[in-house]
Amino acid sequence: MEMVNVRSVGARPAFRWFEGEKWLVLTAVLGFLLSAFCGIWTLVNGAEVAPGGNVQNAFSFNAAIGIFLLSTALIIPYSGLGRRGRAFYRYPYIVLALYSYFAETVQNFRGVNPRFVKDGSAFDKAVGNVFAFIALLLVVFYLFLAAQYFRRKVYAAHPELVTGIRYAMVAVMLSFAAGIWISVNQGRTVGLHGNIIWLHGLGFHALQAIPLVAWLSTRTSLSVWVRLRMIHLTGICYVLGLVFIGWQTLLGHTVLEWSTLTVAAGFCFLLSLAAGALMLRNADGLLRKMQ
Secondary structure, three states, X not given: OOOOOOOOOOOOOOOOOOOOOHHHHHHHHHHHHHHHHHHHHXXXXXXXXXXXXXXXXXXXXXXXXXXXXXXXHHHHHHOOOOHHHHHHHHHHHXXXXXXXXXXXXXXXXXXXXXXXXXXOOHHHHHHHHHHHHHHHHHHHHHHHHHHHOOOHHHHHHOHHHHHHHHHHHHHHHHHHHHHHHHHHHOOOEEOOOEEOHHHHHHHHOHHHHHHHHHHHHHOOOOOHHHHHHHHHHHHHHHHHHHHHHHHHHHOXXXXXXXXXXXXXXXXXXXXXXXXXXXXXXXXXXXXXXXX
């Protein structure tokens, strides 16, 4: 078990959100702008572009990448990486994200599905093949970043926050696995009603949910021991919820269908939400006392 330097009750660590990650943040903002453009276009002209494009897909994809990059930029200052290490991750990831924006947006406006090209030109096939390779590189570089949070010195600096980030990274890896599953499956549908996109999307949202609970715990007057237990509860339940959703999908059933697996997943997410609500309540109570 890792040793924690227990801070005095009520101590508040100084957080450095987004520090040094201006370019990653701007790349995320570009995703939001592209998403807004695609959304307006869809409202005015409709989503489908013959023969196989769908601007609504570009809308959701660009927004998702923007949120993902922004959430990542938020926590990078706590990775323990130095200037060179952060640059090694940051700049290649920006290039990979820019290509992803290009492939998803331009190709859908040209009437081509960038992931699964059917009867496309040589250019379309080349863009699709490179896009698949880019997706793998996104996973590889993120594995490099995720590994940093499992170092002892990184944990010792911010035990609560890093514990939450560790669980978020596990969830993100499940999302990446779901993305690879979609590619291998040549689509998001499994069996009659299974949809891999639920697992793919919910896993990435762990980047916002679990670190938020961890941060809220540091704003409470609870002991470090209690804070860490609540973060573990949040993370374990969130990851288990993803596992149950993945299992339900693998069986070819929708996550909206009543079953033992969906009930188990719902229960896990409710426990995770309850832990977050408890941290929020305690943080709010402490702020009122300080006023």
